Amino acid sequence: MKTSQESMKDIGISLIQKRGVEINDIVEIVYDLQKSYISGLTKATCADAVDRVLGKREVQYAILTGVELDRLAEENKLSEPILSLIKKDNPLYGIDEILALSICNVYGSIGLTNFGYVDKIKPGIIGILDKKGKEEQQCHTFLDDLIGAIAAAAASSVAHNAVL
Amino acid sequence: MKTSQESMKDIGISLIQKRGVEINDIVEIVYDLQKSYISGLTKATCADAVDRVLGKREVQYAILTGVELDRLAEENKLSEPILSLIKKDNPLYGIDEILALSICNVYGSIGLTNFGYVDKIKPGIIGILDKKGKEEQQCHTFLDDLIGAIAAAAASSVAHNAVL
Amino acid sequence: MKTSQESMKDIGISLIQKRGVEINDIVEIVYDLQKSYISGLTKATCADAVDRVLGKREVQYAILTGVELDRLAEENKLSEPILSLIKKDNPLYGIDEILALSICNVYGSIGLTNFGYVDKIKPGIIGILDKKGKEEQQCHTFLDDLIGAIAAAAASSVAHNAVL
């Protein structure tokens, strides 16, 4: 495969956007997660952190894999019973959380707490994806967890840099 | 070592209690986490789940290790710089979350979300431990995460059993 | 979805067999991993452990997801660039190891060591899958890691029970 790491990052970003998420939606979540801990935090700092996370290979591969499974589920191109498990976002399925965890860990274990919180509270775009995934002909079983994990990892990166 | 698995469970429970946490405090958190998802959920069901989690070897060893580090930090018996890192519950230390994660995973990845939520919201005894750890001559850097993880794993077990 | 946990186990086993792996192939690996540590170990004990691992929900879901991705790659039904990443078993892809890790953790962290060893040494059926995946029109990018992880988790279960 000739795709370089830089273009793999672009592919990942493009995939997320096609599925309805703007990078700025993620930046907003990062900012809200960290603003009460870091005085003077700017959105530009959060945007840099999101960009760093999206530049990591393991993050790109998790995005590619999860979004592909969401798309195939939407188009009914998976076989049963995994089609139903993913389409209905079965709460015990757990593979979406496993992919997300691999993203969270990119900046150490402190990403975990933010991921769990975001996954439960579903702020901003995550709540929108979750709602759309339930109401329409859309499947965002993996995407909402991926976005939450990217935001959580970026929040960790912001926290790490703040004390350097 | 002759200690059997059953007595290791008793040792773990006894350690938690000596550090100020009653099993019922954990049961309350599990109940609050799951009551809105499972109609007719009883506290007895949650207590059974907490008991199952505490019967797992990896949970017992995580408790033994974390509580020992908290105690040694309290008694200033660790060397620097780890003494300060643990005593001040440095948010980037992360080893407490790593031990907690090993507990969360006992019933699959869905424990992660509950752990992250509980770690952020600090309900019931977890908030009390967190406050005491900051105000008094006490160190609960590991304990609050261990308790949150036990509650999160038990909540996962309740959720798994509810659909069986 | 009406599929009960018992039938999900049967579906998982059936999928593995369709992809060329007999349960006994896994039992052999478990036996070889543990025979030097446990005197008098029988293959029946190893078979029981494999059966316990296959009865776990998170294991079943990892099997379903990984085998589906292998099959879709084989049939060129994935989009690029993930199709090439999976078909060529790119060593940096890593999502196969992440699914495998979720299986290893089912009986605690000691499963990790066995998984890493098996993944490197490729004993028995794992070596056969790896070779077939490279030479023929077959894709076993996920399957070989899944089988290695099931064997590693079963070996952990055997080790845990041996000291109870």
Add this chain to the structure above:
Amino acid sequence: MKTSQESMKDIGISLIQKRGVEINDIVEIVYDLQKSYISGLTKATCADAVDRVLGKREVQYAILTGVELDRLAEENKLSEPILSLIKKDNPLYGIDEILALSICNVYGSIGLTNFGYVDKIKPGIIGILDKKGKEEQQCHTFLDDLIGAIAAAAASSVAHNAVL
């Protein structure tokens, strides 16, 4: 705590050396792990990778915590039953592997395979530590896993860079 990240790295390296491991011992393991995959690999490249791994905060904290527990076990300053569990390197204890896993994950999931392999084969200094830990008044329960994990993470970093 005023210790900056750079000095925390120095503290980690100094701790490892005091416990009998030279950085070059780790470099040798990395080189042996990767030489058959990357033509023209030099030890200088491996040394750079080890240096990068040791510069990561989560790695430093895992070293500090694990070495402290080894030292306290050696000096009989832990309470029972955790003292015996750590002194005798109980194979089911598992907390040493959990700390190691947090290091392996620093460069993605491909570190896992190398860690498991190294932990089983015990090449170079790891075999020496393991032997000393059993024969003498020394405890290396955590250290051998930490060193294996640092080598595994560095090997992953070498592999990632080789394809960039």
